Amino acid sequence: MTAAYNDFSGQNAERVRALSDGVFAVAMTLLVLEIRLPLSEGGLTNHELWSELVDLGPRLAAYLLSFTMLGTFWLAQHTLLGLTDRSNRSLSWANLFFLLFVTTLPFTASVLAEHPHLSLAVGVYWLNLALLGLTLAGCVWRTARGGLVPEGHRDQLAIFGRRIALAQGLYAAAALLALVSPPTSIAALAVVQLFFVVAPRLGRVA
Amino acid sequence: MTAAYNDFSGQNAERVRALSDGVFAVAMTLLVLEIRLPLSEGGLTNHELWSELVDLGPRLAAYLLSFTMLGTFWLAQHTLLGLTDRSNRSLSWANLFFLLFVTTLPFTASVLAEHPHLSLAVGVYWLNLALLGLTLAGCVWRTARGGLVPEGHRDQLAIFGRRIALAQGLYAAAALLALVSPPTSIAALAVVQLFFVVAPRLGRVA
Amino acid sequence: MTAAYNDFSGQNAERVRALSDGVFAVAMTLLVLEIRLPLSEGGLTNHELWSELVDLGPRLAAYLLSFTMLGTFWLAQHTLLGLTDRSNRSLSWANLFFLLFVTTLPFTASVLAEHPHLSLAVGVYWLNLALLGLTLAGCVWRTARGGLVPEGHRDQLAIFGRRIALAQGLYAAAALLALVSPPTSIAALAVVQLFFVVAPRLGRVA
Amino acid sequence: MTAAYNDFSGQNAERVRALSDGVFAVAMTLLVLEIRLPLSEGGLTNHELWSELVDLGPRLAAYLLSFTMLGTFWLAQHTLLGLTDRSNRSLSWANLFFLLFVTTLPFTASVLAEHPHLSLAVGVYWLNLALLGLTLAGCVWRTARGGLVPEGHRDQLAIFGRRIALAQGLYAAAALLALVSPPTSIAALAVVQLFFVVAPRLGRVA
Numbered sequence: 001m002t003a004a005y006n007d008f009s010g011q012n013a014e015r016v017r018a019l020s021d022g023v024f025a026v027a028m029t030l031l032v033l034e035i036r037l038p039l040s041e042g043g044l045t046n047h048e049l050w051s052e053l054v055d056l057g058p059r060l061a062a063y064l065l066s067f068t069m070l071g072t073f074w075l076a077q078h079t080l081l082g083l084t085d086r087s088n089r090s091l092s093w094a095n096l097f098f099l100l101f102v103t104t105l106p107f108t109a110s111v112l113a114e115h116p117h118l119s120l121a122v123g124v125y126w127l128n129l130a131l132l133g134l135t136l137a138g139c140v141w142r143t144a145r146g147g148l149v150p151e152g153h154r155d156q157l158a159i160f161g162r163r164i165a166l167a168q169g170l171y172a173a174a175a176l177l178a179l180v181s182p183p184t185s186i187a188a189l190a191v192v193q194l195f196f197v198v199a200p201r202l203g204r205v206a
Numbered sequence: 207m208t209a210a211y212n213d214f215s216g217q218n219a220e221r222v223r224a225l226s227d228g229v230f231a232v233a234m235t236l237l238v239l240e241i242r243l244p245l246s247e248g249g250l251t252n253h254e255l256w257s258e259l260v261d262l263g264p265r266l267a268a269y270l271l272s273f274t275m276l277g278t279f280w281l282a283q284h285t286l287l288g289l290t291d292r293s294n295r296s297l298s299w300a301n302l303f304f305l306l307f308v309t310t311l312p313f314t315a316s317v318l319a320e321h322p323h324l325s326l327a328v329g330v331y332w333l334n335l336a337l338l339g340l341t342l343a344g345c346v347w348r349t350a351r352g353g354l355v356p357e358g359h360r361d362q363l364a365i366f367g368r369r370i371a372l373a374q375g376l377y378a379a380a381a382l383l384a385l386v387s388p389p390t391s392i393a394a395l396a397v398v399q400l401f402f403v404v405a406p407r408l409g410r411v412a
Numbered sequence: 413m414t415a416a417y418n419d420f421s422g423q424n425a426e427r428v429r430a431l432s433d434g435v436f437a438v439a440m441t442l443l444v445l446e447i448r449l450p451l452s453e454g455g456l457t458n459h460e461l462w463s464e465l466v467d468l469g470p471r472l473a474a475y476l477l478s479f480t481m482l483g484t485f486w487l488a489q490h491t492l493l494g495l496t497d498r499s500n501r502s503l504s505w506a507n508l509f510f511l512l513f514v515t516t517l518p519f520t521a522s523v524l525a526e527h528p529h530l531s532l533a534v535g536v537y538w539l540n541l542a543l544l545g546l547t548l549a550g551c552v553w554r555t556a557r558g559g560l561v562p563e564g565h566r567d568q569l570a571i572f573g574r575r576i577a578l579a580q581g582l583y584a585a586a587a588l589l590a591l592v593s594p595p596t597s598i599a600a601l602a603v604v605q606l607f608f609v610v611a612p613r614l615g616r617v618a
Numbered sequence: 619m620t621a622a623y624n625d626f627s628g629q630n631a632e633r634v635r636a637l638s639d640g641v642f643a644v645a646m647t648l649l650v651l652e653i654r655l656p657l658s659e660g661g662l663t664n665h666e667l668w669s670e671l672v673d674l675g676p677r678l679a680a681y682l683l684s685f686t687m688l689g690t691f692w693l694a695q696h697t698l699l700g701l702t703d704r705s706n707r708s709l710s711w712a713n714l715f716f717l718l719f720v721t722t723l724p725f726t727a728s729v730l731a732e733h734p735h736l737s738l739a740v741g742v743y744w745l746n747l748a749l750l751g752l753t754l755a756g757c758v759w760r761t762a763r764g765g766l767v768p769e770g771h772r773d774q775l776a777i778f779g780r781r782i783a784l785a786q787g788l789y790a791a792a793a794l795l796a797l798v799s800p801p802t803s804i805a806a807l808a809v810v811q812l813f814f815v816v817a818p819r820l821g822r823v824a
Contacts (some may be wrong), residue, residue: 005285011285015223028721029641045736053738071711075627075714078633229437306479317461321461324457437643505693536671
């Protein structure tokens, strides 16, 4: 009975895409809930409001970093699911675990924003990135194993896998710097992230 | 007039799917809002942050359990709506009641996370699972009764119904253990849940 | 230039549907955020947890009422947009104003849940329902005026309009009772709501 | 390798649309979370509730303004993406940065609602609008440069760009008034906004 259920369960790639877009949309928007002015009695001057905004700087930086992280992973999953027009139960579950670590990013980002001077905070944030990479690799594996990608797109799956490995290697190297200096480590994560957003475009022009 | 309205109301299965994906996405992401560090003055050490993270353990466990529960029910509803490409007013309402109990899971999960030693907390959580099962069965019944499934898929509807009964039987048995020991009952729910995520894959391999 | 822009703006009915499903999904799930246990030190007994849950009764009732309200309006808009496969700029804006009052329902529902004994609270809640009805009627009008509905579906648009008028008449009558007794008025709203969920099915059987 | 990845990355315009609808839906609904009654002990009179509601007036006005802003930008992006049925990696990123400033609007709107008498608060809010305009223009540029729009729709892209410039010019002029009087500046923003919602319809009639 179980096997039979699995044969017709979770086939619709559109549903997998729609749930994923929903989870990413909510996670991206919830990130910003961390950015709030302190409660005030009103009656501030421009100068006082300016200091409050400046104090939000680190949170804003953590927000920008995490938003582009979510953007990168969204684009990656968008690309992966674009290689197939079918799903199956295994890919659906692999994708659910990927989404699980999308939903935890607002939490780990807030840990980082509150304690940017602690190596443990960088470690927690990096662990979230690593689990996103691992579960995304799980999605690639399930897509390959389930024969969901047409013959002509197999190469793209391999390119995709190598790109995940490259990204995770760079994230891990940046995170390791936290043992020496957590702020440097965060800056390195931001530079790696900038590379993934900007550099590939330069490559395109070249 | 009412009957006439009903004849053209709620026909679009895509809308039912899209609303469902949205509700699941928001509920899955809101679950994580329960996981927060206590407000601190900053200036923690790695050691203090570690203790705060360890204290979040039970909430994190409740989160993981509830996320996979929502994943299971999402996959089930995804599978059910995959059997039909039409909807009607009755199925739309049955699905709305199913979604109602999706939205309450973040609340009942927080009751469980705050009071894991109370049998009443397990009871509240189980009641939510039972109502999810009952309303999902209502969706199956409305799909069958409305003639929305093509002839060749009727068997799958029966398999689906038996699977809901099996899952609910196991959840109820696990929840009953709360009369003896609430933590054991929660562990049993987790084991049942693990079975639904992992075991069917083993069955697939066999 | 403006007229030209309007000629190609907001044409995609799928986008209007997707935004609407998203707004309804978030609003339905946010409603439940109002239902929370009071912060406790842990160490409650089953008996104490039970009293806390009983105290949440009025909020739970307000939640159920508002969820079915949103369900009714979602189903109505789903039905309306099911009559057309095109949109235009005017319908897009009419629908945005309808969604505006979807997003305010969690607020007006919390006013009702906190002050069920005040006629003003019932009035605020009713005003939200009336504005939902009015803006939905605006969507009907824009759909008719824009020639978006094929010839054969014009009757359905008229039936639809009469149904909105009937519902709003009943809501207004129920709300008027608040001048005598707010709790009776809320009960009357619930009965009207029950009629829209259940009675049409009876009519269908008949 | 990077170039090769880019060649098949982010192609699906449906995913870009779905993520955007999700982000707009969440942002629109989160705006309303700023509107809350003060915590009370219950037992208010109608008169006391009325004063509390009146006190929410400025927040409600900021909400209405920001909701129609998001509506305008949603409609604009809806129109832009309606000109193409393909996407690419560059457009996906340009759109992600546009969505970034959609998610920050609930924050900048709350700054405006709390400090409507400060020119800096108007400045922060205007900066958000300007960044929305800039990133939307980036989407137009990426769409044009990527050859994503069929030959016959190139004119519409130019009209679109001029409309963004017009809107941003009016927003900037309204915001500049904040140097003299912040409340006047907010009123001017509302008038400009009203023009974009209402006036184009008049133009349509004419």
